[in-house]
Amino acid sequence: MNQPLAERLRPRSLDDYIGQLHLVGEGGVVRRMIESGKVSSFILWGPPGVGKTTLARIIANSVNVPFYTLSAVSSGVKEVREVIERCKSDAMNMFSGGRPILFIDEIHRFSKAQQDSLLGAVESGVVTLIGATTENPSFEVIRPLLSRAQVYTLRPLEEADLRHLLDRAVAGDSALQLHGVSIEETTALFRFAGGDARKLLNIIDLLEQSTPQGEPVVINDKVVTERLQENPSAYDKNGEMHYDIISAFIKSIRGSDPDAALYWLARMIRGGEDPEFIARRLLILAAEDISLANPNALLLANATFEAVHKLGFPEGQIPLAECTVYLALSAKSNSTYTGLHNAMKLVEETGDLPVPLHLRNAPTSLMKDMGYGRDYKYAHNYPGNFVVQQFMPDELGHRPLWQPCDNPAEMRSAALQNQRWQQGAGADQEVKQ
Template sequence: MSDSPEGDLFGPDPDVASPEPEPAPVALDPSAPLAERMRPARLDEMVGQDHLVGADAALRQAIEQGQTPSMILWGPPGCGKTTLARLVAAAGAQRLVTLSAVLAGVKDVRAVVEAAKTRRRNGVGTLLFIDEIHRFNKGQQDALLPHIEDGTLTFVGATTENPSFALNSALLSRARVYRMEAVGAEAIEALIDRALNDPERGLGGRGLTLDPEERQRLARAADGDARRALNWLETASDLARDGAITGDALRAVMGAQSLAFDRQGDAFYDQISALHKSVRGSDPNAAVYWLTRMLDAGCDPDYLGRRLLRMAYEDIGLAAVGLGARVLAAWQTMERLGRPEGDLALVQAVIELASAPKSNSAYAALNGARAAIRDSGSAGVPLHLRNAPTELMRAEGFGAGYRYDHDEPDGFARGQVYLPEGLEEARFYSPRRDGTERALAERLQRLRGGGEDPGDGG
């Protein structure tokens, strides 16, 4: 991998035998896409990332002082990760070299490192920016470590994936993680206005107009991706009539809106988490919203059906006996009808799940029993509970003293112990007093003679 003007902020290396001259910005290419031409040239021009580059932000102060550490920029597409890397390099008068983890390998990293060592001897630093760093395997990530540690280069990696899962701990320990947010609709509107009015980098020389409502619709449809908004704006500008970018032109360009959703990425797990917590929190409106977001963004309906069925048993449980069967029926309806007709079955199921009384007593009982088994080991079955089909087993005391519950008053053998020795008083199931579980709680209390309340009073 050699430094190239396209991937290098300052252009190609001069003769390495002499010190490098003061860097000069690359000239603006008027044929470049609008999103590229409108890249912020200063920190003040960045939108939507005030928590990182606002006036009082610690990262901004470090950048302006040219003392930025190696870092991981974690955020959704179009939020400015590449732009921030460029600004970091410019502020520190470093040569920017970019690699894509999709195409590059260890050989390319080694080439960059050798050039960085030469550059360092001439008093010039190197910032290596690797886009989609999560696509590097462990060996490729490890190849960066010694050169980050000894200062040969400053490393900036960009990822849309959660670094906790996508990057190895050795790399994470040598780089700070900065989370970048999706750009808000208001910030994208401001960026659209800037592009329409900037005569040098934007579309300002063409006298184009855009209705405020259409501008707002465009900003919202971009779904936090500033680059997407500018790409749509540029294409729609070519369809302008009498200098006006119309709603019809925008709709033709945008087509079917693509919502933020990645079947294996953060958006996927964040949204399913929001759906599950909305059901648990008894908010049917939020539950319907997140379910619809995921369905319309392309989530596998079978996955959603499985998750709803899990919620029925984990969070509603015995408080609404029979709801699990109805959720299963809704899932099977979706399988038979397909989309979009089957969507209604899942929506109906999620509304009932969110509106139903909640109980995790069975879930808690399962976890409690597992913990007791782990701590106590393979405790023996009490002799009176063991089966005794042979004379020898009966002689050994198997089944001795067992009382058949159906022969007892109220069909309940009071005082009979069913748990292993040492666990006789264990209580894994603590029924709540919500919904249908109230009847179970009252029966257990009655069988125990009205003394200890088996429920939690919920």
């Protein structure tokens, strides 16, 4: 009984496995592989406690081929090569007619060199690879290995799955029965578990072990909240959730939803995200998605970055929230972003065209004799401080690159600009000094 509850209740067959019906239910791809005994290389990707390692062990118990296990935490290239050599020997013996299976837990922790050491064996069919990872394989697994293995996504367990697991634990585990464990309420329990079967069972373990000897173990929302006090966040500052949540945050602001933006901000704060990282993203958004529709947005975003830098957390949370709501409520425009994109594309297409002579600087008499600066019209010598002249390379003429977005500030600026050019075309007379 010294084993943790999660290990005591670990399923040994698909019939005992809970959740992931899209993979192990009737007609599911993993179920079909197990039933046929023909397993191809694949990677199981999902959050902790959803059954990745358990599913690999069920496969080990179900197929009649040699099955090897490595943990990326404690294994290196040497261990990988040793296992591959044993797999080669097994494959030569062909005692079962199937390829040996190598299961690597937390494969995302393997370095590129360690993953490279697997490639030849997987490619040549010496071994069938099953990997398990909590991180996005497209970021953490090398492309050649990823191209030779299917990726199957495991999802957080639903409340019905957790309830099924809880009922099985209370009814089937002798240690829990011995201590008289009873479940009165599950709301807090399931909230703290967060779709993680192992966490759910570990909580039950904790509550059972922290109850005084001889007293019944009664589990309800009050007991769970008091004993656990705080639900640690699953936020990973270096993982996929980091990118997913900042993406949701930025898109919520861009979409003018201050409520959603504040929610995602709170998720990042609670997860321990670097506040200056958040502030930098607000700076980028102010320039890219608000721009001339509200130039004050960039000023506030910059002031927010300075405030966060000086204050740190927790005080820096308030400027971040203020800036988040302000940017979400602001008029939006990507006109300067798209204008720059258009200009970069034009430069790429036309190359390094010469600067028109009248726009060139002429600090020496030789340059003046060559025509540098000749016929340049000084805008402040003209009505309205504007005069029509060629500013782009002569080969291009005038190319419209910036276009206003549909907001009052930019429409006013664009109307004024059009008026200048229309009136300036017939007003070349310089102002008399």
